[in-house]
Amino acid sequence: MSTSTSTLPQNNELNEQSRKQLIRLLALILIFAVMNGTMFNVAIPDISETFGLMPSQVSWVMTGYVMVYAIASVMYGKLADMYPIRNLLTIGIALFAAGSLLGFFAPNYTTLLAARVLQAMGGATIPALSFIIPARFFPSEKGKVFGIIASTVAFASGVGPIAGGMIGGVLEWRYLFLFPAVSVLAIPFFRKWIPHEETRGGRLDIFGGLLTASVVASLLSYVTTLNPWFLILFAVSVPLFIWRMKTAEDPFINPAILADASFRTTVLTSFLGTSAMFGLIFVIPIMLRELYDMSTLGIGLMLFPGAMLAGIFGRYGGRLVDEKGSRFVVRLAFILITAGVFFISTFAGALPVVLALAIVVAYLGFPLVQSSTAGLLSSILPAEKNGVGFGLFNLFNFISGAFSSAIFGAVLDWQSVTYTLNPVAAHGDHAIFSNVFFSLGIVALIALFIFSRTFRSQETDPSFTKHEPAQREAAAEAR
Template sequence: MTGASKLDHQLDSKKKSQLILLICILLIFTVMNGTMFNVAVPDIAEEFGLMPSQVSWVMTGYILVFAVCSLMYGKLADIYPIKTLISVGVILFAVGATLGLIAPNYTTLIVARIIQAVGGATIPAFAFIIPARFLPDEKGKVFGIISSTVAFASGVGPIAGGLIGGVLEWRFLFVFSMFSILAVPLLRRWLPEEGKREGTVDFIGALFLTGFVSGFLMFVTTFNVWVLTIGFFSFILFVWRTLSVREPFIQPTMLKDRRYTTTVLTSFLGTSALFGMIFVIPIMLRDLYDMSTLGIGFVLFPGAIFAGFIGQFGGKLIELRGSQGVVVIALTLVGAGVLLISTFAGYSPWVIAICLLVTYLGFPLIQSSTANLLTTILPNERTGVGMGLFNLLNFMAGAVSSALFGSYLDLGNVSYLMNPLALSGDNMIYSNLFFILMLVTVVALSLFTWVFRGDENKKEEKQQHLASET
């Protein structure tokens, strides 16, 4: 019996349900903490007298630190007890929120957001590691619930931010995150005890990787060539370090497994399409329909609610069809959803809301199926760093898609319509964007099916060859 299975038997059904519920509540705190501040950026800029490029660091700095730390925590989880790491993380998350509430100047506000990101990164990082380690027999179902929670919180965040910021002021958005501190005693009580495992952390390699990720993310958000150069040289140093030390931060053998790299890349492309949709929809609704923040939230809300209720179904679907089958279904739904939005851009907002239902249906399925598939590919001793890299790339997907599509929207008008079924007019630039998102999902689906069906065919040929010999 594996260590994970022994720990699984230490948790009775009631404690399992409580732990899953607590993880989902904490996920709501962290996801909404990011999306709520999107609507508060103009108010923050006005209070501190900032230019758009300056105030953007409220979001950019948070995403940057959050993404890097999610990978670091994954590696640390392979060595140190999860109970300790996530407890410290939640405390830092609440401390950062408290500092943000009372921040007297913009510098203090940025420091508060960075502290929040360092702490908050533990929650999504461990949300996918905890089921794999402590609930192995139910991980498919739990991944579905977790992914639907993320989808739900992503849609509800702008509504909550608009309501809180409109009725009170932007500082009170931090109060919501401060309540996360109440979860620490429950985490200490419900998470199983673990001892420290053998292993070391290559902090030098982690530093080089951080430089690469930071340079890349800063480039896609600022298009500064100097930070891209720093990121490039950091990547060269990271590769050198990985090949020259006995225990590198990321084992090359893990990256050589094409099933792992394909699954991670598929998730990256699928998540890019999803977060690209979430980024573009509010801008489109404001531009084409002159909708308020609250109105935009209500267009997103049905899809977010729908995604929030299919978590249990997603887990059962994984059990019935297998992770590979659900990945194909999820990408098909996302591709169909963004194609519908591309086709009906310019129609009534409620038509767009119906199209969003299809896209949101694929949101929890793509994350839960790829996460569950990775747990079957990764060896137990590398689950933490493997899932950490998975989380890192998903966060990067959001930043990359937002930056690239934001730059495309800066073009203003386009003269060529990619989707022949769409309307011509002011909606053309948005129709083209969603058509591009559809093409991204087609690439992801083609790559995934090519690699995994190729592996299955090789297995069948090998079995037939062995059978013929006997």
């Protein structure tokens, strides 16, 4: 596979002022999109009470949103290879705002779910295209922009639950819908600052897209509900998806992308790293409530320093990608994540301030994983396929979150565990949490091993430095 980086004709290049304005706007709109996915967590009990719902019913406020969001992210990635980005963002943000207004006025739970689906259909454009825009329009400083995007995601993820608690507590859960509705004001600025693109050739494989959606939806549904019928649907959808991918003239997902070992390793690395971080974000609030009896606000304040520092450090990490290369930053990210979760495993049940410092260390790795793997993908993917490539990148990151929540949520039911796997941690009632974080550290180490082994073998290839940008980058790192 070619690894050329996408470039634009000279007349489509942005001047410095427009670049800065577009980057700021991207970061701002990402805050709306990411917080919309996290701040509703704290409102689930209030929504359940308003409509008289069982926990299994109200959970679809989050589950349905994540499922549609994940599927739409790869859809928009594919469409970005065919249609102008600013048109896709216009449609997506309009749907996002329309869903937000519908949710605010929702008279019943059915309408509320429809609003969340509409939000997800539109909101998915924002992270999906935010990673494509730097690769396409800022090739010379994409690492810096990836760093800003990743740090914004990390910051918004930490601030979301706090903002949701404050808005829902002072006003009402419905007002959470008004916050993302403001994003519609960004449309004219995106249309002004994003360069004009011509519609490119290609046919949209609708049947392949539906099969992709079936695979993703059935897998996420099974992971979140453990309903065996979804597992059967997944088992049926996968071979049909593979058949379509291999036989279609212009398949929804080009098999050549998946055949590239560098692409597969980078996406797998991101999947494992994001799984570790989502596991951290999922388990920490439960641990703080059970071991320290903290309030929702107290939990948010424990996570806030990590989110803030990740936002600051992530910007530096983007520059580090440009200076040292993506592979160096990927390794650094996994060292930080491994160290952070190992410290949490060791000090679970200790003083909260010690735990807060350990959380900060782990959080610092989050934006580095996102920015470095995105930068690496932009060098691996051919220009005409960076849309669907980044779509798959986002898709697997969403799936990793569902896997982490489901797996570690089930593990936490083993409350009788008193023996810790961590050899330097004390045994006791906190052991189940210590073991979970020890396991997250193992996941991060596995990701580091797979990544290092794959790219080290490429770096020792005598022909490695002669052709491709990604290879030249690795050779420079090796020297």
